[in-house]
Amino acid sequence: MLELCVIFGGQSPEHEISRKSVTSVLNNLNKDKYNISTIGITKNGAWYLYTGDYAKIESGEWEQDTENKKKAILSPDAEDKAIIVFDGDKVMKIHPDVIFPVLHGEFGEDGTIQGLFELSGIPYVGMGVMASANGMDKTSSKIVFASADIPQADWVVVNKTDNFEDKMDEIENKLGYPCFVKPARTGSSVGVGKAHDRKELKAALENAAQFDRKILVEENIDGHEVECAVLGNEDVKAATVGEIMPTVEFYDFDAKYNDNSTELKIPADLPKETIEQIREYAVRAFKALDGSGLSRVDFFVKHSDGSVVLNEINTLPGFTNISMYPKLWGAVGIEYSELLDKLIELAEKRVK
Template identity: 50%
Template sequence: MNRKTVIVLFGGQSSEHEVSRMSATTMINEIDSKKYQVIPVGITKEGEWLVYTGPTEHIKTGQWEKYATPAIISPDAKQKALLKIVNGHVKVIPVDVVIPALHGAWGEDGTIQGLLEMACIPYVGCGVLSSAVCMDKVFTKLIAKNAAVPQAKYIWFQKEELEDMDKLVERVEKKLGYPCFVKPANTGSSVGISKAKNKETLVNAINLAAEYDRKIIVEEAIIGREFECSVLGNEAPVVSGVGEVLPAAEFYDYDAKYNNSESRTVIPAPITAEEEKTIRKIAAKIYQAVDGSGLSRVDFFMEEETGRVLFNEINTMPGFTAISMYPMLWETAGVTKAELMDCLIELALTRDNGIRG
């Protein structure tokens, strides 16, 4: 049997470079080597593309760069190939599928998906449009509103508006009040997010968010519980069961997710069958509203006082680390990581995304 060649693309220039390396390590270890020839290709923080053939554990630790060789994915649709550059000579390696295990900017936002569309190479995950709109929290909320998906109240503004900070603070206080959450519109893994409890912390939070993006979003704080579920599929997606997030910190920020061992997830979530049904139904609705494909993780709040289920955000390339909810939810449903990777590759190969030939 001829093995298909799969590139696992990792690293990147975003603030989630390290998380991407951890996700890629898990994916590479779980892909069936009898069915697929796996080629790890890393992007350094400086944006250099390198093909790596050493031990997988070096990807996780960051040592992989010492043993890598320059290589790029060709945008030439006739080649459908990785171009490996050795001593000034180019070796053309045909490629069947790419797994863009990239989180955040320049990877989860439609940019790498656009390159792969140009190259006519099938890839795992959402397409250009859905990747872009889901990366931008403002556009996600606009789509959710249009689809009648319940969500927290919010306002958003451009970085240039920070020149009149008093006016912004007044808008937030009038519509949302305290506490509230301030987020860059285009980051993942809770990077740059702060909880503001008064005017001073609000100003600091807005300035921090502005360091990461030119658009800032402020949301009302929902007092309640946090839940996540996994979506898998193209035209007929399947939604997993529901897991609950119990953050060690005041909210589930980057450090609480990846560095605080006291943060916990509970699978399955201790909720009623009706509550689970509601969460899963909304997850499928927003996934289809953004034209999702391949996979996504959808996050929710359940308001303590009213029991309302509110959509929080959708992540089109969720983490595959040892503590990531996406694969754990499917494992609880009886789908191993190896089976999940096989399914994702097959979904990429069969997705009707307009790729020619």
């Protein structure tokens, strides 16, 4: 059996989403194929081997289950390739064949933990260090995608230390209203706001600055919100395209994870040539980042002329039971458990 280490939690504002995602992952992994060890990272950054009931993870109860958790660290020693577990006066080691990080946001999909995996010498699911870092930073990925000739919304970068009044003048002149304000390095729509006037813009900038020192402001694109799932290393495949049909003005954190009225339409009700264009752009964006493993790539299809505009890439997309990524692959015949198998195989095969 393959020794698989699944890591969840983390220090980012998306900690709770990781707990939702990993619960679905753990419940769908083939227990006949994998000997699974589970590492939980608290919001304070403490690492524990957790051997208790998976049902306690989503709620966070696992942290109080002291009988089933032990302090642990991932060793950077590439000869050892081990997770070191501390059990009282005893020290034990687990030697994973593959690490599956089910982590979202800061310290999870921004290249930091991927660097630790690289040092350890243990294969891992998902993108490498640079691809993760550039994919997480929306301002960096804008530059990468522009070089790949992929259409995007126009944007302005604001730093926390900038004079907001001057920057708001620039935003009004270049982008107009409404516009979207996003922390540069969060996911799951954490800290994102939509501004219809200068007062709302200032409030949105101040809110985003609580999550990141760098802020991305984008023009509003009036269009369908659609998403495409990508899978592969050198041989990259795109699934079909799904459309988000939220019941709120924009698809924010609550709409993604707490609002059961949000509908996902798979496949999206779009012309065949538009779906193919989205799939091609999704693969192109993935390759431009030097991607590996998986990504979900988000787009707008303009109401005015049907043209496609790239929104952003998600290098470790949500894996909850209502998440778009597994649903898109399910729509083309790859069920959840098989998808997890493929991701683990890709981790083993990834070329350095």
